[in-house]
Amino acid sequence: MMASLWCRALLVSFILLAASSVHADMKLDCKPGMVSLVWTEGRSRVDTSMFRLGNCPPTATSAREATFTVELHDCNFMAMVTGSQLVYSNALTYLSESKGHTFIQPVVCVFERPKEYHPILYDPVFASFGTSNLVFHMALMNEDFSGPAESTLFALGSFIPIMARVDQVTHQPLLLLMEECVATTTPQLHADSLSYQIITNKGCLSDSKRSRSRFEPREVPSEMLLSLQAFRFALGEEVFIHCKLVAWDPEGLDTNKKACNFVHGHGWQLLDNPAFSNLCDCCETSCKSRWTRSTRSGKHGVTQNAVLGPLTITEE
Structure with a gap:
């Protein structure tokens, strides 16, 4: 029953830098209690291990991809209740040793709020x-x-x-x-x-x-x-x-x-x-x-x- 109430998960994601929408792709799968995110980077000289979802490093990396499979109560996800919605928000960032955070990609999962959820x-x-x-x-x-x-x-x-x-x-x-x-x-x-x-x-x-x-x-x-x-x-x-x-x-x-x-x-x-x-x-x-x-x-x-x-x- 709980799973059925959570099934209407919506993804709201935006690219802050116009160039990033051309050179990268993000796949986000929001599930009850868990989120899977795969960031595919099209540019060279990008160290995919330097991506962070909140405060979490990737769970897997390749030359072009950073993959995160994490629970929604980890990685500094922000949880909020607004009316009939249960919203979890975070940010995907890229750490540069010389410039700090040089990239910010909002990551938001929106669920229908279960009636019995408190x-x-x-x-x-x-x-x-x-x-x-x-x-x-x-x-x-x-x-x-x-x-x-x-x-x-x-x-x-x-x-x-x-x-x-x-x-x-x-x-x-x-x-x-x-x-x-x-x-x-x-x-x-x-x-x-x-x-x-x-x-x-x-x-x-x-x-x-x-x-x-x-x-x-x-x-x-x-x-x-x-x-x-x-x-x-x-x-x-x-x-x-x-x-x-x-x-x-x-x-x-x-x-x-x-x-x-x-x-x-x-x-x-x-x-x-x-x-x-x-x-x-x-x-x-x-x-x-x-x-x-x-x-x-x-x-x-x-x-x-x-x-x-x-x-x-x-x-x-």
Whole structure:
């Protein structure tokens, strides 16, 4: 019965680099609990052993092919529940010793969600929204951000690791920003919702001024890591974190599109280039929008709302 409910697996795969669609071919077979991927490389001087599916090396290689046969709970696959769908996403990358990751190929398996399916710990812990060939993700992570969180219970004062990411398909490289974030006790935002402000003023981590919360240094532009110190809000209740995520032109940072930490003893600091921390000066007042540079113009990026949870903050 379970197998029959999972049989409607759909493949969503995109080539980020136009040249790669000419010189390579990918075959993906999504099955319940397992995925098989064969990448056939048409170009010479490519070491197929340097391909990675998430953090997994190939299970077999030849001069032209890299083959992966792995389980969906391995290789840092991201699992998310969205309505009637169960989605697993990852990325195929190529490691170059001189240039790091020089290739990114999104890998997504979409299944019909079985009626009796319930995530072991939370539903959903991943939020995913797609628009204009961009897919946004937000997830609770373990303490070193190497994989999904194993629990949604966080002791007061401990850190809640949060990852936000945008998968880019045909767009130019974009910078991910967390523009606004608020914690509430409801999965939907309402005007009268009990709330706790986390990120305000177009990217100012206001919670870092009253705690040890911080944006972690970036490893890739399309991803943000937030270490959020568990706060005294709705203790013992279900908490949801609502965020506005923005995929933005990395050359278009200004007072309205930025990521700012408050560093105790030093003041506000711009995450991506401390030399331009003056962009964070408005964090103490009001960072007003300038409509000519708004995402609504379509010239600089795309904005999406996401909700993460539920999670619970406890006294112990």
